[in-house]
Amino acid sequence: MKKIFIDEQYCIGCRLCEIYCQVKHSKSKKILKAFREDQPGTLARVLVEEIGSNSFAIQCRHCEDAPCTGACISGAMAKNENTGVVICDEEKCVGCWSCIMVCPYGVIKRDIKSKKVASKCDLCFDEEEPVCVKNCPNEALKIKEI
Amino acid sequence: MKAFSASGSAKGMNIKMVKNKNILNTDYLIIGNSAAGLSAAENIRKNDKNSPITVLTKEKYSNYSKPLTTYYLAGRLEPGNLYFKKSNFYEENNIDLKTNQNVVSIKSSDNLAITEQGNQYLYNKLLIASGGRPIIPEIRVIDKTGKTLSLDEAMSSVKGIFTLTTLDDAIMIRKYINEYSIKTASILGGGLIGLKAAEALLGLHLNINIVELSDKLLSASFDETASGILIEAIKKSGSSIYCGQTIEEIYTENNSINSFKLSNGRKIPSDLLILAVGVLPDTGYLKNSGIKTDAGIITDSRMKTSIDNIYAAGDIVKSHDVLSGSDKNMAIWPIAVKQGEVAGSNMSGIDTAYPGGFLMNSVEILGMPMISLGQSSIEYDDKNKDLKVYKSHDTDRKIYRKIVVRQNRAVGAILIGAIERAGIYWGLINNNVDVSEIGENIVKEDFGLIQLPADYRKHLVVGEGIEV
Amino acid sequence: MPLKLNQSEFVVERDLNKCISCEVCVRQCSNDAHEYDADDKTVLSEASKCVGCHRCESLCPTEAITIRKKAAEFKDNSNWQQAHIKNIYKQAETGGVLLTGMGSDKPHTVYWDHILFNAAQVTNPSIDPLREPMEIKTFIGAKPEKLEIEKNDSGFKLKSKLGPHLELSTPILFSAMSYGSISLNACKSLASAAYSFGTFYNTGEGGMHKDLQHFAKNTIVQVASGRFGVNRQYLRSAAAVEIKIGQGAKPGIGGHLPGEKVTADISSTRMIPEGSDAISPAPHHDIYSIEDLAQLIYAIKEATDYLKPVGVKVSAVHNIAPIASGIVRAGADFVAIDGFRGGTGAAPQAIRDNVGIPIELALAAVDTRLREEGIRHKAAIIIAGSIRSSSDIIKAIALGADAVYIGTAALIALGCHLCQKCYTGKCNWGIATQDPYLTKRLNPSIGTKRLSGLLRAWSHEIKEMLGGAGINAIESLRGNREHLRGINLSEIELSILGIKHAGQAW
Numbered sequence A: 001m002k003k004i005f006i007d008e009q010y011c012i013g014c015r016l017c018e019i020y021c022q023v024k025h026s027k028s029k030k031i032l033k034a035f036r037e038d039q040p041g042t043l044a045r046v047l048v049e050e051i052g053s054n055s056f057a058i059q060c061r062h063c064e065d066a067p068c069t070g071a072c073i074s075g076a077m078a079k080n081e082n083t084g085v086v087i088c089d090e091e092k093c094v095g096c097w098s099c100i101m102v103c104p105y106g107v108i109k110r111d112i113k114s115k116k117v118a119s120k121c122d123l124c125f126d127e128e129e130p131v132c133v134k135n136c137p138n139e140a141l142k143i144k145e146i
Numbered sequence B: 001m002k003a004f005s006a007s008g009s010a011k012g013m014n015i016k017m018v019k020n021k022n023i024l025n026t027d028y029l030i031i032g033n034s035a036a037g038l039s040a041a042e043n044i045r046k047n048d049k050n051s052p053i054t055v056l057t058k059e060k061y062s063n064y065s066k067p068l069t070t071y072y073l074a075g076r077l078e079p080g081n082l083y084f085k086k087s088n089f090y091e092e093n094n095i096d097l098k099t100n101q102n103v104v105s106i107k108s109s110d111n112l113a114i115t116e117q118g119n120q121y122l123y124n125k126l127l128i129a130s131g132g133r134p135i136i137p138e139i140r141v142i143d144k145t146g147k148t149l150s151l152d153e154a155m156s157s158v159k160g161i162f163t164l165t166t167l168d169d170a171i172m173i174r175k176y177i178n179e180y181s182i183k184t185a186s187i188l189g190g191g192l193i194g195l196k197a198a199e200a201l202l203g204l205h206l207n208i209n210i211v212e213l214s215d216k217l218l219s220a221s222f223d224e225t226a227s228g229i230l231i232e233a234i235k236k237s238g239s240s241i242y243c244g245q246t247i248e249e250i251y252t253e254n255n256s257i258n259s260f261k262l263s264n265g266r267k268i269p270s271d272l273l274i275l276a277v278g279v280l281p282d283t284g285y286l287k288n289s290g291i292k293t294d295a296g297i298i299t300d301s302r303m304k305t306s307i308d309n310i311y312a313a314g315d316i317v318k319s320h321d322v323l324s325g326s327d328k329n330m331a332i333w334p335i336a337v338k339q340g341e342v343a344g345s346n347m348s349g350i351d352t353a354y355p356g357g358f359l360m361n362s363v364e365i366l367g368m369p370m371i372s373l374g375q376s377s378i379e380y381d382d383k384n385k386d387l388k389v390y391k392s393h394d395t396d397r398k399i400y401r402k403i404v405v406r407q408n409r410a411v412g413a414i415l416i417g418a419i420e421r422a423g424i425y426w427g428l429i430n431n432n433v434d435v436s437e438i439g440e441n442i443v444k445e446d447f448g449l450i451q452l453p454a455d456y457r458k459h460l461v462v463g464e465g466i467e468v
Numbered sequence C: 001m002p003l004k005l006n007q008s009e010f011v012v013e014r015d016l017n018k019c020i021s022c023e024v025c026v027r028q029c030s031n032d033a034h035e036y037d038a039d040d041k042t043v044l045s046e047a048s049k050c051v052g053c054h055r056c057e058s059l060c061p062t063e064a065i066t067i068r069k070k071a072a073e074f075k076d077n078s079n080w081q082q083a084h085i086k087n088i089y090k091q092a093e094t095g096g097v098l099l100t101g102m103g104s105d106k107p108h109t110v111y112w113d114h115i116l117f118n119a120a121q122v123t124n125p126s127i128d129p130l131r132e133p134m135e136i137k138t139f140i141g142a143k144p145e146k147l148e149i150e151k152n153d154s155g156f157k158l159k160s161k162l163g164p165h166l167e168l169s170t171p172i173l174f175s176a177m178s179y180g181s182i183s184l185n186a187c188k189s190l191a192s193a194a195y196s197f198g199t200f201y202n203t204g205e206g207g208m209h210k211d212l213q214h215f216a217k218n219t220i221v222q223v224a225s226g227r228f229g230v231n232r233q234y235l236r237s238a239a240a241v242e243i244k245i246g247q248g249a250k251p252g253i254g255g256h257l258p259g260e261k262v263t264a265d266i267s268s269t270r271m272i273p274e275g276s277d278a279i280s281p282a283p284h285h286d287i288y289s290i291e292d293l294a295q296l297i298y299a300i301k302e303a304t305d306y307l308k309p310v311g312v313k314v315s316a317v318h319n320i321a322p323i324a325s326g327i328v329r330a331g332a333d334f335v336a337i338d339g340f341r342g343g344t345g346a347a348p349q350a351i352r353d354n355v356g357i358p359i360e361l362a363l364a365a366v367d368t369r370l371r372e373e374g375i376r377h378k379a380a381i382i383i384a385g386s387i388r389s390s391s392d393i394i395k396a397i398a399l400g401a402d403a404v405y406i407g408t409a410a411l412i413a414l415g416c417h418l419c420q421k422c423y424t425g426k427c428n429w430g431i432a433t434q435d436p437y438l439t440k441r442l443n444p445s446i447g448t449k450r451l452s453g454l455l456r457a458w459s460h461e462i463k464e465m466l467g468g469a470g471i472n473a474i475e476s477l478r479g480n481r482e483h484l485r486g487i488n489l490s491e492i493e494l495s496i497l498g499i500k501h502a503g504q505a506w
């Protein structure tokens, strides 16, 4: 499957990855609308951590043995056996946050803007390349087949 | 909810009906159609594409998630949406589900499971994943005439007293609330199920009384502060909480509950009582099976019982607690799933060890998300001199964080309000990471992977893609 | 000082209809020109802090920011120009020397722009480099008096002994920029681009960082007046050694890397104590004559077993022709001449803008002089000092250079916007800085790609122009000034350049 590789050496903490992720998962998919008009707004599913000059962006690692899928009480969180992508079926999700409780990367967010759902990286499965990777100006994120 | 009938076996199964004797022959027999049972079945199918798998449940439903039953109770989900495996799961995995099959005994010498409905299942390998049963406390139930029953006896005859561990329970409670226009409901037990029930009933705008024996809510995992935050919020919603109390007597009228008396003598009117004082492994039917039990089935690290071709997983098991090192009953969903997985692998020939687990909970009450992990309720005291306990409490924003560190390893956490990165602590506990370098940053709201020791960060993601 | 005489140089225009308050600009500006106002949830800018590096503009996801020059606010005066007035304000306030970075921006004649290149028509055919072989391989080093070839059973063989030389796939090298003046990531980009393209980069006087040692075969190491990082192993590991006497941007001036910039990494690379000032004296204290220089050249040749070319870098000054002659006679295998417009990490503005001569004139003068003296073949000439394009290069070759050093152009390829604030150490592009927050902005793998891209593009253009002139090897163009014509130049300029005016035939 494909995996996003993170090179913290070259992450410059600009957070463009977060911005484009938010746009990608917005209703309009247009940056100005996504930030100014779209209701309900969206959350970025990639998260930049930063201390001083050290920073990196992290998003769901789509683990081989994903703890979130085992903790999910509704069956919403599941790994697609073919693509390897762990996806939260937002229709099914009840917002119990069991997945958040066990994600060792802490990359699942509570989206309480409309229905309460667990919001996480879907690897932009409908794009050629995840938007965070595509828009990172410093190649700190790369997608590789493993 | 679409009920699967017993004859609705998936196509292509080669289960033979031995004439007149009602003996069904299968390779893998799984008792329990829930978290543990189905994750085992799925895993068996991964490794063994052809052998017949049969799943038995005493209930009339196809799968549903027990934790979701309170969402049904709250009116947030319809019964048809309580499944956690899609209806085509059985067909896709070629699993034969038999509903309404209540196993009453196991003859391990003959490899037979016998059901109340008169069927016998002949297996090669058996998994017992039949979960727990609710504890019925000893309370006198007294009617107007002074006639006294034990609560156990009263459960079937007196109206308005329920347990809440199955979908049927939830359906009955909801029906009762509607039918009798219930305004006030009481819950005995301030543990996980009690609170989830409370959350549901609050959503239905009922007045709630919670009676809890300990002086805290969620006493197994919450400390005083966390419990205090919770109590304050619930009280604000107009409900009452009676901590340090239990119910001594229940009073009925017209064969329905109408009030009860607390241990402090106070009498509280109530039209509905939900008993939520815990569940116990339901091992009664295994008495003569030869399977070793001791408050739960005893298994080895492969989830194998004392009998070679019988495995067990989920709430019915006495599980290994990695934090205390001892075995105890830990009735939570993720543990049931994990154990099912391990059992399934071993049953289908892939040797896998269950690493053990620890207790954890995630509940959201009145819009306050709360997560607790591991040994979260303990404090530094004379008995626990090797602890470092980090706390931060922002009363305005209702954010409470507590991390318990023992000998440089995180062993417990409570997060209220800001829970987003709770899983990082789960990882630290699970992987036994030395957190001494992190110091008190570990409790900060912006605590993240970036503060973790670089080699752990790397270890976390070996092959997963962080270049440190 | 509440009285502020100098106004902002730039205007930060923020289109509020487009700004989404994502704070990318806030995070990217090392000069704190942008600030997020949490109360209003808007981003505000303080133009006086803007240095015009355009980093924010480049990264803003909605193109909401435009950085503009602020219009002249003084009354027109051809004598008292804005720059004079502003500098006086600044100096009156600080009492200090005005520092600046990069090459001079003064409007002196750029001779490249007054020279035109030739093309073939009818009497000799032009060549299509896409179909015909085209050689731009270049060698740097002394050439023998004559080439003797002998024939034996297996064919022809070169009989003359060749001295040590560098082989370049294109007549372009990266000029000396030390680790210290630029970031390690910038050095890595240069080194690995040189490596992958088959040319050379130059360590400058900063020593060779351990991470760059595996590029040693593509490295020219410098020996400068401070002798930082110089030891036998340093000299022997490199492809060539360059003795640095002067630098075009600051002839006659030494260098000074303040102690606070001498980090652990830099200290070990330069072989000086951490935190101590790295002072490069103005002269080499052991060189006061051509004879002294010859001693150093031969000391280095001894140390490197006569296996490496040893060159000398000087800045283009009035006497450059005799100086170059002396250098060649002292035994240098190449002379690097850095022109008046050459770049720098930090130089006093007065010197940068007023000392030295343009490289075009220096090159022509040196090439002519060495030819007259019959010693042109004894050393290669590499020129530097604002090579801006492939056409500058082809003109330089025709004027007599063997190859060119590019410094500023390479940095521009890496993102430099010529804000000239290199000396502040706050380069927002991660180039002229040691701040780890900023240096990570230059990912060497991107840097390498961009530098290689530039080399590829320019090499290709050089081939196109050569082909157009009917030449199929750059060696045939070298010093062939008949291919050049001047335009808008005086007699004396034409005569120094040794070229005819446009319109004059052979």
Ligand SMILES: Cc1cc2nc3c(=O)[nH]c(=O)nc-3n(C[C@H](O)[C@H](O)[C@H](O)COP(=O)(O)OP(=O)(O)OC[C@H]3O[C@@H](n4cnc5c(N)ncnc54)[C@H](O)[C@@H]3O)c2cc1C
Pocket (backbone or CB within 6 Å): A073, A096, A098, B031, B032, B033, B034, B035, B036, B037, B056, B057, B058, B059, B065, B066, B067, B068, B069, B070, B101, B102, B103, B104, B129, B130, B131, B132, B164, B165, B166, B192, B193, B196, B282, B285, B313, B314, B315, B316, B331, B332, B333, B334, B336, B361, B362
């Ligand atoms: C109301 C409620 C809320 C909960 N909320 C959470 C939560 O938020 N998070 C969490 O982690 N955990 C929660 N739990 C606990 C969680 O549901 C259990 O840990 C989990 O369901 C255990 O799964 P299991 O497969 O071991 O057994 P069970 O889910 O108990 O399933 C047992 C299965 O066995 C079948 N069965 C039982 N006896 C027999 C028999 N004799 N013959 C045939 N079939 C039989 C049953 O029909 C059922 O299919 C909650 C539980 C309840 C009741």
Ligand code: SF4
Pocket (backbone or CB within 6 Å): A010, A011, A012, A013, A014, A015, A016, A017, A018, A048, A056, A057, A135, A136, A137, A138, A139, A140, A141
């Ligand atoms: S876009 Fe790239 S450089 Fe910017 S924060 Fe994200 S990962 Fe880091």
Ligand code: SF4
Pocket (backbone or CB within 6 Å): A071, A072, A073, A074, A075, A076, A077, A088, A092, A093, A094, A095, A096, A097, A098, A099, A100, A117, A118
């Ligand atoms: S929040 Fe949603 S996805 Fe996460 S465990 Fe709960 S139901 Fe599953």
